[in-house]
Amino acid sequence: MEELTTIFKALSDETRLRIIKLLEQGERCVCDITAALDMVQPKVSFHLSALKEAEVIRDRKQGKWIHYSLNEKDLFRRMLILSVCERMQDGTLSSGDRKRLDAFLGNKEQSGKVVALKPKSRCCG
Amino acid sequence: MEELTTIFKALSDETRLRIIKLLEQGERCVCDITAALDMVQPKVSFHLSALKEAEVIRDRKQGKWIHYSLNEKDLFRRMLILSVCERMQDGTLSSGDRKRLDAFLGNKEQSGKVVALKPKSRCCG
DNA sequence: TCCATATATAAATTATTCTTTATATATTAG
DNA sequence: CTAATATATAAAGAATAATTTATATATGGA
Incomplete structure (x- = not known):
C-alpha cells in the first residue's frame, strides 16, 4: 500500500513527468536535465x-556524473512510464x-569543454 | 499533463486507495464508506x-443519498483501478x-432503520 | 410545516511538499 | 595538493493538501 502511494x-x-519524458530517449546526467528543464x-x-525513491528511475555513477534512467524493472512501472510518455x-x-x-x-560539443576531453572525464560518452 | 497529475x-x-478498494464490490453511499473507513x-x-475530480469515481444521486462507484470510462483509469485493487x-x-x-x-438491516423502510427511502436497494 | 437524515461546503488549523539559498562531498584536472 | 566541476543535502520559507469543527443544503417522513 505504501509502495503504491509512493x-x-x-x-x-x-x-517529474517532464523528467520521465526526457529520459524516454535514454539516460541523462543531472546537469543535462537541469539545462533541459x-x-x-x-x-x-x-x-x-x-522518482528514485519510488523506483521509477535508477541511477548509475560514472566519475563525477550520475546518470539517471527509467527503471523498467517491473511491468507495473513500465506500464505507468509508457502511459505517461x-x-x-x-x-x-x-x-x-x-x-x-x-x-x-x-x-x-562546440565549446569542447566536456565532450572533447579524454574518455574518462566525459559526461556523455 | 494536468489531467495526468490530477x-x-x-x-x-x-x-483514497481504500475507498477504491471498497468500491470494487459495487457502488456505496457516503455513510457506508464513512462507516467502513x-x-x-x-x-x-x-x-x-x-477522486471524482480526477474522474476515477462518479456519483449518482438517489433521494437523500449519493452513491459513488468506480468510473470505468476509459482504459487508462480502468487499468489503474485494477492495479490498485x-x-x-x-x-x-x-x-x-x-x-x-x-x-x-x-x-x-437488523434495526430496520433504513433497509426496512419503503423502497423509496432505502439507501441500498 | 417541522424535524431528522445524508451530504456538501467553509473556515481554521495542522501537516506535507516544494522551492530557494547556502553548503558539503566526491571526483578529476592541473 | 589545490582548484574546479557535478551532485547531494540541509535549513528556512512558501505553497498545498489534509484534518477538524461548525454550518449549510436538500430530501423525505411525521
Missing part, C-alpha cells in the same frame, strides 16, 4: 530523488525541454 | 471529491474496512 505520489508532479540544480535533485507527446512543455537539451548538448 | 495525485493517498464524514467527502488484496487495512462495512450493513 509511486503515484512520484508521478503526481509536473516537473531550465531549473536550479537542487530543485532537479529533489525531484529526481522522489504517450500522453505527453505533443506537449509544449516537453518539446521546449527537448529543445533546450539539444542546445545544451550542442554547446558542450 | 489522476496520479488522486491515487497518491492511502484513504471509521472516519468523520467531511473527511470522507473531501477524499471522494478528489490487485495490489491491495490481503491488506490488513482493507480487510478491516470490509468487516466494518459488513457490520454496518448488518446493523442497518
